[in-house]
Amino acid sequence: MSLIDRLPAHPEPDSLYEAFASWAEDRGLTLYPHQEEALIEVVSGSNVILSTPTGSGKSLVAAGALFAALGRDECAFYTAPIKALVSEKFFELCAVFGHDNVGMMTGDASVNADAPIVCCTAEVLANIALRDGADADIGTVVMDEFHFYGDPDRGWAWQVPLLELPHVQFLLMSATLGDVTRFEDDLTRRTGRATSVVSSAERPVPLYYSYRTTPLHETLEELLETREAPVYIVHFTQAQAVERAQSLTSINMCSRAEKDAIAAEIGRFRFTTRFGRNLSRYVRHGIGVHHAGMLPKYRRLVERLAQRGLLKVICGTDTLGVGVNVPIRTVLFTALSKYDGSRVRRLGAREFHQIAGRAGRAGFDTVGNVVAQAPEHVIENEKALAKAGDDPKKRRKVVRKKAPEGFVSWDQSTFEKLIAAEPEPLKSRFRVSNAMLLSVIARPGDCFAGMRHLLTDNHDDRATQRRHIREAIAIYRSLIDGGIVERLPEPDSNGRIARLTVDLQPDFALNQPLSTFALAALELLDPASPTYALDVLTVVESTLDDPRQILAAQLNKARGEAVAQMKADGIEYDERMERLEEIDYPKPLEDLLDHAYEVYRRGHPWVGDHPLRPKSVARDLYERAMTFSDYVGFYELARSEGLVLRYLAGAYKAVSQTVPEDAKTEELRDLIEWLGELVRQVDSSLLDEWEELTNPSAARTGEGDTAEAEERVKPVTANQRAFRVLVRNALFRRVELAALGRYAELGALDAEDGWDAEAWEEAMDAYFAEHDDLGIGPDARGPAMLQITENPGVWEVRQVFDDPAGHRDWGITAEVDLAASDEAGYAVVRVVDVNRM
Structure with missing residues (x-):
């Protein structure tokens, strides 16, 4: 019997709990005490803050909360921080609750959005909360990875639903929340519900910690000998992770039989890029690589091989911390400090516990291990001193290696403090935007009271709130001056005392915010122009987020070529440096688009929250007539090829969705087909999943039944239109x-x-x-x-x-x-x- 069939006739707390617990038991799941406690609170209608370690079964509690919402005939939302994780949860919940009962909204994809359970990004829920306020048809909200509340750029989206949905029952979940007293008191005050904090000090799989002063190769060999694999070696740059994998190929990780098993699992999987060919060597040696710059298919291959128990070591970055279910017995830190984009600093307690918590997974291990390496110069000094023995004269003669310049050191006491430390308290990241004011003004009721509530009753301190108030006043005045908003002499039938004078696009803050600008800008282009198809692509690309690594590579390439030419022309150094400042990455139609954006923004002020970003990546690839591998090699982006392909996939989706059919010339249709086929042939998963979302009942069927990790890629010649462009x-x-x-x-x-x-x-x-x-x-x-x-x-x-x-x-x-x-x-x-x- 499926879970949906177990919904009781009367949604009493006891009957809801018993129905869900019996379903879990039938699946062979024994509830931990903290899961029982959380589920009892959930079915009783309380808010729950679930702060338990990684691998302790938070997802099962979330399923129980969604089940209870269905039993009470309420709409429930499940939020996650990244689109990929939202999509993964969507398919998981479809398997549990049925495709008719689960929908998804991520901003660039919407499936069955009226379903009683909706998976979405936190931003989507935040914008619904702003648009509908207390009238939102939502009964339960499950917010996964709630520590993203403290994210500097996106944390506002985790806070807004707490402020704007007073009737909702909340389940907030994370392994690294720290002190949540403020949230406990705040939720109770706002919702009128009791709020229960469920935290389990005892991990289902206990962790053991050790600090090593042996060289990493020796540390790793010892871990392999004592059967502590799989080992995840944590680096804080992608380059270091790949270099480590290469260096470890000198260690014999696997037996012949284990290598044969890896080869059988890989099957005819296509390693289509230069990095992929290197990865093929690593994984066949029992070594995985995992970081955000890889193609998704390569990351999933590494995850799959690890889940099969075939990889002894995975060299990666801290990207494994969110939403990846890979069995790891040992987490090995190569450092306890990192460069965070502005400075080198030691890891914070939350960062450390988020990574360390991946060690030891329930159902796979009885214990987990967390190992930290001493700094390399310290290890070398220890080795030199050991070689000198106990002779004081020899030890005095040892020349100790110094730390690299700018190095932020750590030692065993640093490690021990991180182990003992609670995650830092989450910091409020509330912010004001055009979209926020427009949403509040557009909804029924007194918009001034609504904004006053948001501005003075958020989680910021008073000084910061006063800054928000000044920002909101400035935005409001610009809306009045621009004729977008007008004050009403008396409230209208919906209680509004101000109203919009323009119609907002449907779900204007939920989807690609500049798509309407792109539509308007297309009218400036001449369909008879020989560059029309590429110009349309440029308009669409200007509305997409900047892929910074690609643009930096384009800039470096452009400046390198310019320097070479200036040297050939005999231009002096000082003048070369001056001219270099004027060189930028390619921005086709920049002047036209910037002017059009300024004109459009005057009548559509919400786009001011989303700056236009002229650039050329998909167009650049087409104009250079390169293959994907050619392009990655040309710009030296091998470690970021996943970013390149995700950008191209996003461009394909945007141009497919944004451009009306009557604006598509034959050449533009050719270009769109070419771009889609190029992405599919490199890694079809980026588009297959997007296209499967329109037919979720057919998606993922048979996954896990195949005997090998072979891709199912359609022949490139099957799409004749795209193939002709590839030939051209x-x-x-x-x-x-x-x-x-x-x-x-x-x-x-x-x-x-x-x-x-x-x-x-x-x-x-x-x-x-x-x-x-x-x-x-x-x-x-x-x-x-x-x-x-x-x-x-x-x-x-x-x-x-x-x-x-x-x-x-x-x-x-x-x-x-x-x-x-x-x-x-x-x-x-x-x-x-x-x-x-």
């Missing part, structure tokens, strides 16, 4: 390199087909003997310049050169191997000739 780009890439005289790069592309750099140069010399130039503009790469004969198995293609005389007689003759293309995930082109027909 592959040929145009060669045209562009030939026009720029970069024959070495051409040779690297085609040497296996007999077209090395010398052959390319000889062929192009013949062309340039007849023509002074070779066009590489929009016309040169258009579909009219590519002739395709679609034979079974192999396409015959002719890429025509855009010569200045317009003869169109020179070009590249090539073959496209369809089977090889399907295997590779991109167009495999073999050059046959470069000649005049």
Whole structure:
């Protein structure tokens, strides 16, 4: 019997508890005492603050709270900090409560939003709370990872529902909350419900701590010998994690049988990038890598192999701390200090416990281990002193290695203090925005009373509240001056004493906030322009968040090329440095878009909370006619390839959703298909899940039943429209390199087909003997310049050169191997000739 079938006829606390407990028991789950306590409080209608260690079963309590809400015929919301975790919870809850009873809202995807249980990001719930206030149709809210309340940028979203939903029953959950007395008293005051704090000092899997002064290789070998694997080695940069994995390949981690088991599990999984090929080596050695810059499919492969017990070591960053269920017996800290973006500092207690808590998982281990390494220079000094023995003269002669410049040190006492320390109290991060005022003004009732409540009864101190009040007054006056809001001489039928003079877009704060601007900006573009499709993409890209690592890489590349050119031109150093300040990463249509944004903002002030960000990443990739791997290599982004692909997937979703059908030319449809297929071939999961959300009952079926981690990627040739663009780009890439005289790069592309750099140069010399130039503009790469004969198995293609005389007689003759293309995930082109027909 499913959980939904166990809903009692009368939602009394005892019957709700018994129904849920019996369901858990039938699944072989024995409730811990703290779970029983929390569930009793939940079904009794109390708020609950669940502050228990990682792996102690908070998710089961959350399911009980949602079950109780269904029993009382109430709508329940489950919030999580990141979209990926929201999506994961959505599928999990669909399996428990049925697809009809669960919906999801993440800002860029909405599925079954009217369901009685809704999974969403904290920002979505916060904006619903601002829009509807106490009238929101919500009975229960489960806020997972509630320590994000203290996040400097996003913490406001965890606070607003507590302020604006006084009728709601709250379940706040985290392993690292610290002192929650303030929340306990505040929730009781606001909701009129009793608030119970359930904290379990005793972990289901106890942790044992040790501090090591042996070199990391020795520490690790000892842990492996004493069967303390899997070991998660924590680094605080992605580069260090990858370098560590490489260095550990010298240790024999696995037996032959274990390596065979890993190979069988991997199966025909496609390692499609340079980093992926390195990862393939590591995992086959029993070593995983895990960090936020990896492709999602690579992270999931590492997680899957770890869940199967096949990896002995995972080298990663602290990204494993949120929403990843990987069995780890030992957490090994390589450092107890980190660079936080502005300075190097020691870890805080919350950070330490969040990471350390991953050790020892219920159902996998009976104990967990947390090990901290001493600083490397200390370890080397200890080793030198040990070599000197007890001889005082020899010990005095030992030259002690000093700490690196700027190093923030730690020692065993630092470690012990972190172990004993409670997580720091959560700090309020409330903030005021245009969207907040507009939401409050738009809802029924006295907006001044509503804003007064938000501004004076939030969790900030009085001085900070006064700053918020000044900000709100300034925003309100700008809305009045702009004619967006008007005061009413007397309250209207809904009790409003001010009202909006414009219609807000539906759910304007819940979805992509600049999508309406993008629609308006499209009207400024000329569909007859040869760059129209790329200009549409640029408009959409300007509304997306900046991928900082990519933009920094573009800037470095642009400045590097500029320096090289200025040196070649004989420009002096001081002038070079001055000119470099003017160089930026590519921003197509920047002036047009900035002007359009300012005009649009005057009539739509809420967009002021979301600055326009002109940039070119998807467009840059297309214009350079590169494959994904080419692009990552060109900008040296191997450690951030996951970020690159997530950005491209976001751009594909945005351009697919934002641009109306009547604004899509054939070339734009080609571009959209190309972008989607490129993402799918590199890592289909980023789009498969998004597309599956429209049909959740078919999603995830059979997951876990496969005998290997093989991807299910559709052949790249199956999407013929996208594949033709891939072929066109592959040929145009060669045209562009030939026009720029970069024959070495051409040779690297085609040497296996007999077209090395010398052959390319000889062929192009013949062309340039007849023509002074070779066009590489929009016309040169258009579909009219590519002739395709679609034979079974192999396409015959002719890429025509855009010569200045317009003869169109020179070009590249090539073959496209369809089977090889399907295997590779991109167009495999073999050059046959470069000649005049």
